[in-house]
Amino acid sequence: xxxxxxxxxxDRRFLTAFAVSVFLHVLLIAVSLYLQxxxxxxxxxxxxxxxxxxxxxxxxxxxxxxxxxxxPSVPEPVKEPQTPRQPPVPIExxxxxxxxxxxxxxxxxxxxxxxxxxxxxxxxxxxxxxQKQPSDFERTLARLQQKVQEGPPSDLYKRSGPxxxxxxxxxxxxxxxxxxxxxxEIVMIIRQNWSFIPQLIGEKGDIKAYVALTIQPGGAVxxxxxxxxxxxxxxxxxAFKAIEKSSPLPxxxxxxxxxxxxxxxxxxxxxxx
Amino acid sequence: MxxxxxxxxxxxxxxxxxxxxxxxxxLLFSVLSWAIIIMKAANIGKARSESRxxxxxxxxxxxxxxVFGETENYRNGSLARVFRAGYIEYRALGDLKDARQSEExxxxxxxxxxxxxxxxxxxxxxxxxxxxxxxPFIGLFGTVWGIMNSFLSIGVTQSASxxxxxxxIAEALVAxxxxxxxxxxxxxxxxxxxxxxxxxxxxxxxxxxxxxxSLVNELG
Numbered sequence: 001x002x003x004x005x006x007x008x009x010x011d012r013r014f015l016t017a018f019a020v021s022v023f024l025h026v027l028l029i030a031v032s033l034y035l036q037x038x039x040x041x042x043x044x045x046x047x048x049x050x051x052x053x054x055x056x057x058x059x060x061x062x063x064x065x066x067x068x069x070x071x072p073s074v075p076e077p078v079k080e081p082q083t084p085r086q087p088p089v090p091i092e093x094x095x096x097x098x099x100x101x102x103x104x105x106x107x108x109x110x111x112x113x114x115x116x117x118x119x120x121x122x123x124x125x126x127x128x129x130x131q132k133q134p135s136d137f138e139r140t141l142a143r144l145q146q147k148v149q150e151g152p153p154s155d156l157y158k159r160s161g162p163x164x165x166x167x168x169x170x171x172x173x174x175x176x177x178x179x180x181x182x183x184x185e186i187v188m189i190i191r192q193n194w195s196f197i198p199q200l201i202g203e204k205g206d207i208k209a210y211v212a213l214t215i216q217p218g219g220a221v222x223x224x225x226x227x228x229x230x231x232x233x234x235x236x237x238x239a240f241k242a243i244e245k246s247s248p249l250p251x252x253x254x255x256x257x258x259x260x261x262x263x264x265x266x267x268x269x270x271x272x273x
Numbered sequence: 274m275x276x277x278x279x280x281x282x283x284x285x286x287x288x289x290x291x292x293x294x295x296x297x298x299x300l301l302f303s304v305l306s307w308a309i310i311i312m313k314a315a316n317i318g319k320a321r322s323e324s325r326x327x328x329x330x331x332x333x334x335x336x337x338x339x340v341f342g343e344t345e346n347y348r349n350g351s352l353a354r355v356f357r358a359g360y361i362e363y364r365a366l367g368d369l370k371d372a373r374q375s376e377e378x379x380x381x382x383x384x385x386x387x388x389x390x391x392x393x394x395x396x397x398x399x400x401x402x403x404x405x406x407x408x409p410f411i412g413l414f415g416t417v418w419g420i421m422n423s424f425l426s427i428g429v430t431q432s433a434s435x436x437x438x439x440x441x442i443a444e445a446l447v448a449x450x451x452x453x454x455x456x457x458x459x460x461x462x463x464x465x466x467x468x469x470x471x472x473x474x475x476x477x478x479x480x481x482x483x484x485x486x487s488l489v490n491e492l493g
Contacts, residue, residue, distance in 0.1 A: 010396070017312035021304050200439055234440070237426070 156212050156227070156264030157273075179256035183263065186215070186249045187272050190265070194242035198269055201232050209239050209267040216260045221247035227264065239267040288444050289422055295415030295448050299408055303455040306404045309397045310462040316349070317394065317469045323350030324476060331356070331483075337363075337491055351390045351473050356484050358386035363488040376489045383481045390477060394470045398463065405460035412452015419445020 201207060210228040213221050224243050229236050243265075252261060266273040288296070327347040334340055341360045347353035362382035366375050423441025 006393070010393070013312050013316070014308065014397070017315075018304070018308035020311055021307035024307060025300065025304050197440060237429075 156262060157210060157266055177255070178253040182250070182253050182256065186246070187265065189249060190242050190246045191272050193245040194238060194267075194272070196235060196238035201235055201269060207232055207235055207269055209236050210264060211239055211243065211267060212262060212264045213243055214260050214262045215249055215252060217252050217258050219248040219251045221249060223262075230267070235267070235269070239265075288419065288447070291418045292415045292445065292448050295411055295418070296451055299411060299415075299448070299451040299455045302404045302408055302411075302459075303451075306401055306455065306459040306462070309401055310458065313398060313462070313466050317466060317473070319349040320351045320394065320473060321469065323347040324352040324473065326350065327353040327356070328476075328480065337487055351394070351477055352480055354390060355383055355386045355477055355481060359383040359481075359484045359488055363491065372489065376485060379488050380481075380485045383484055387474075387477045387481055391470070391474050394473060398466050398470070401459045401463035401466070405456050405463055408452045408456035408459065409449070410452070412449040412455075415448025415452070416445045419448060 207230045208228070209226060209230040212223075212225050212227050214223040215221060221243060224240060226236060226240075252258075324347070327344065327350045330343050331340055331352075334343070337360065341357065344350075344353040344357045344360075359379050359382055362379050363375075366378065420442055423438060423445060426441060427438060
């Protein structure tokens with residue numbers, strides 16, 4: 001009887017110690033979570049929204065504010081398209097004058113007649129090159145063309161409503177359809193399930209992965225394909241896993257119809273477009 | 274929840290079921306071993322300090338009845354409990370006049386109590402040794418499994434770059450870290466407790482003879 005009581009006391013002590021131990025472990029996990037939150041918070045602040053000129057959003061998109069900064073640079077040159085062509089015209093008449101003046105000032109007169117036809121041709125070539133040098137407008141145009149060429153491999157990646165997903169309704173008052181809201185929602189879900197370590201990508205230049213996927217009316221994801229892979233296999237892999245992990249997504253809203261939808265997502269280190 | 278995915282806990286989010294299972298086992302091991310460490314540290318500490326106090330009192334007072342009365346204040350002291358067992362046997366002898374037989378019975382009762390006391394002190398301690406020995410291997414198993422999967426993913430992505438391999442290995446190594454985190458305190462505590470219990474055991478064996486002698490003297 002005495003031994004039994006002692007054992008009971010021992011068991012009670014063990015249970016108390018067990019409770020203390022569980023509490024300590026929970027506390028340790030909570031502290032490590034909190035510390036991680038603290039270290040992760042700064043990174044959260046640094047996150048920026050990637051606005052691509054290629055996937056120009058429609059009016060009312062959240063990224064319109066950023067876009068308007070870029071827009072004036074395009075129409076300005078359009079208003080005065082002749083200005084870039086004008087400079088070459090005055091250059092030609094001006095140059096001969098300068099050529100005439102130069103020999104007057106120089107004391108070595110015999111050198112002027114010595115100018116060979118090759119030199120003249122060289123000068124003409126230089127002038128031609130100068131004339132051919134693109135203006136700011138032409139450069140911007142070329143850059144835009146290049147971006148369009150580099151752009152999304154299919155229409156899946158073009159948005160009529162919100163351009164860069166996820167930050168709510170547009171500023172310009174355009175109504176956001178339920179389907180667009182749904183798209184923003186699923187992008188948020190995929191983003192939450194997307195885990196990659198930016199440091200592991202390194203500086204590999206422009207990293208963008210174009211992923212197409214089919215969403216069934218019930219929300220199940222199928223047929224995930226890469227329309228265009230990024231240079232980093234690791235990056236592609238994480239993007240693929242994020243989509244797989246997010247399945248099933250919420251069902252497609254009834255307003256958007258009851259058929260499966262195929263959408264395209266652009267994964268960049270800054271986020272999902 | 275977090276945008277930065279560099280923390281240890283965020284690494285766990287991508288681990289496979291086997292590695293997660295290993296981590297849960299290791300967490301359970303850790304919780305149990307810490308529970309034992311807390312309990313045993315209290316028990317052994319009390320047993321030692323109260324035994325020391327009782328021993329001082331025992332040599333101070335020559336009357337064993339008085340000493341027996343004092344044992345109530347040293348309920349956790351191992352020496353006091355052994356003495357108590359011997360005294361109860363001594364009282365149970367009654368009118369037995371044979372000194373040799375009485376001594377044997379008292380000695381037997383004391384030996385039984387010493388064994389019981391040692392058993393109580395050692396209870397749960399071997400689990401610490403088990404955790405200390407097996408936790409690193411369990412963690413290693415999780416790591417090997419995780420690295421295996423990581424290499425399989427190399428085959429899938431057909432890229433052996435560090436960027437492909439490193440995250441999987443980092444996830445897998447969490448299991449080894451968890452195994453070591455569970456094993457190290459368990460091994461330290463096991464060695465400490467074993468040494469303390471051995472010391473108490475030696476005290477019990479040394480002083481049980483003294484107790485028998487004092488009780489037999491009372492008979493005479």
